[in-house]
Amino acid sequence: MLQNKVYLLLFISSFLLFNCKEDKGIIRKLPPLEKSTNSITYAEGFSVEEVSGFKVLKINNPWPNADKTYKYVLISKEEAAKRSFMKGEYDGIIITPVKRIVVTSTTHIPALELLNEEESLIGFPGTDYVSSQKTRQLIDNGNIRELGKNEGLNTEVLLDLNPNLVVGFGVDGSSKSLNTVSKANIPVVYNGDWVEKSPLAKAEWIKFFGALYNKTKQADSIFKTIETDYKAAKKLAQTVKNRPTVISGAMHKDVWYLPNGTSTEAQFLKDANVDYLYADTTGKGSLALSFETVFEKAKSANLWLSPSYFPTMEALKEANTHYTQFDAFKNNAIYTFSNTTGKTGGVLYYELGLARPDLVLKDIIKISHPELLPYYQPFFFKQLK
Known part of the structure; x- marks a missing residue:
C-alpha cells in the first residue's frame, strides 16, 4: 500500500515537472500581449512596435504616394529621463500618455471619445464642423480653442496652447503651418486613415490613438467589437437573393462624380450585397462621367444613394430637371x-x-434589404424628402 502511494507521488511529481517544462516552452513562444504590430489586421498605413522601455510608431502612408516612412518614439516621462536618442534617428519623441493634443480632422474626434480622452483635446481647426455632443460641449465651454482653417492654421494660437502633440492631416506633407509647429519642437504626426483601402482598415486607426494614450488593449477591444458587428452584418446580407441595383453621386457642373469600383464606398455596397452598377470599374479617385453616360446605364436603378449635397427632392429637381427621369426619383x-x-x-x-463602418453598412443593408434588420x-442615411 505504502509502495503504491510512493509510486503515485512519483508519477504526479513527474507529471507536474513535465508539464511545467512544457508550459515554459509554450510561454517563450507566445508573442507579448502588448505587441501591437501583430494585432493590426487591416490597416497598412501604420504600425506600433515594442522596444525595450518604449514603443516605435511608424507611419507608412500618411498621404497617397508618400515616399518616406516616419518613425516616432512613444515613451513615458520617467523612461525618457533615462535615455537619449541620436539626432535624426526618429522624426519625433512623444511622451505618453498624451495629456494635451491638437487634432486636425473630424475623423480623429470619434477615436478620442471612444477611448474617453476627448478632454485632452485643446485645439481644433474649424470647430463648427464638429458634430459630436460630447466634444461640442467642450467647445461651447471654451475648453477647445478654434485654430482657423486646416490649410492655414493659426500657429500663434496653437503654439500658445503648447500641446504635447499635433495629429495632422495632409495630402502631400507640404503644410507650412504644421512645418512651423514642428520647428517649435512640438511633435507633428500625420494621420493617414483616409488613405486606407477598406472600411475596416480605416476604422482600425483607433489603435493609433490607443498607442498615444497607453490604451492599446482598450483600442483593440473597441475595434474588435466594430469588426465583429461589421462581419455579422455582411454575413447577414449575403443570405438574400434579391440584389437591388444602385447608383450614386450627382452632377457637379457638367460632370457626374461617383465612386469607382475599388473605393471604400463601393466596398460597403458589395458587403451589403447590392448590385452597384459601376462595381467593375477601377482606378483612383471618383469616376467622372457625362450625364448621358450615367442616364443610359442607371435610368432604371432601384436605389440612388448619396446624391451629393442636395437636401430635398425639390432641390435635386431644381438643379437638373433630368434627374426626375430616373426611376429612383420617381419611386422616392x-x-x-x-x-x-x-x-x-x-x-x-x-x-x-x-470610425463606425458597422453602422454605415447596417444603414445600407436596412435601405436595400429592410426585412433583414426589421428593428x-x-x-446616417435618411430618405430624401
Missing part, C-alpha cells in the same frame, strides 16, 4: 447622409462614418 428611393448633422451644421457621416433605425 433616394437616400442621403448629408441631412444628418450636428447643431452647428457639421455632417456627422464625415466625422463618425470612418434597426438608420443612423
Whole structure:
C-alpha cells in the first residue's frame, strides 16, 4: 500500500515537472500581449512596435504616394529621463500618455471619445464642423480653442496652447503651418486613415490613438467589437437573393462624380450585397462621367444613394430637371447622409462614418434589404424628402 502511494507521488511529481517544462516552452513562444504590430489586421498605413522601455510608431502612408516612412518614439516621462536618442534617428519623441493634443480632422474626434480622452483635446481647426455632443460641449465651454482653417492654421494660437502633440492631416506633407509647429519642437504626426483601402482598415486607426494614450488593449477591444458587428452584418446580407441595383453621386457642373469600383464606398455596397452598377470599374479617385453616360446605364436603378449635397427632392429637381427621369426619383428611393448633422451644421457621416463602418453598412443593408434588420433605425442615411 505504502509502495503504491510512493509510486503515485512519483508519477504526479513527474507529471507536474513535465508539464511545467512544457508550459515554459509554450510561454517563450507566445508573442507579448502588448505587441501591437501583430494585432493590426487591416490597416497598412501604420504600425506600433515594442522596444525595450518604449514603443516605435511608424507611419507608412500618411498621404497617397508618400515616399518616406516616419518613425516616432512613444515613451513615458520617467523612461525618457533615462535615455537619449541620436539626432535624426526618429522624426519625433512623444511622451505618453498624451495629456494635451491638437487634432486636425473630424475623423480623429470619434477615436478620442471612444477611448474617453476627448478632454485632452485643446485645439481644433474649424470647430463648427464638429458634430459630436460630447466634444461640442467642450467647445461651447471654451475648453477647445478654434485654430482657423486646416490649410492655414493659426500657429500663434496653437503654439500658445503648447500641446504635447499635433495629429495632422495632409495630402502631400507640404503644410507650412504644421512645418512651423514642428520647428517649435512640438511633435507633428500625420494621420493617414483616409488613405486606407477598406472600411475596416480605416476604422482600425483607433489603435493609433490607443498607442498615444497607453490604451492599446482598450483600442483593440473597441475595434474588435466594430469588426465583429461589421462581419455579422455582411454575413447577414449575403443570405438574400434579391440584389437591388444602385447608383450614386450627382452632377457637379457638367460632370457626374461617383465612386469607382475599388473605393471604400463601393466596398460597403458589395458587403451589403447590392448590385452597384459601376462595381467593375477601377482606378483612383471618383469616376467622372457625362450625364448621358450615367442616364443610359442607371435610368432604371432601384436605389440612388448619396446624391451629393442636395437636401430635398425639390432641390435635386431644381438643379437638373433630368434627374426626375430616373426611376429612383420617381419611386422616392433616394437616400442621403448629408441631412444628418450636428447643431452647428457639421455632417456627422464625415466625422463618425470612418470610425463606425458597422453602422454605415447596417444603414445600407436596412435601405436595400429592410426585412433583414426589421428593428434597426438608420443612423446616417435618411430618405430624401
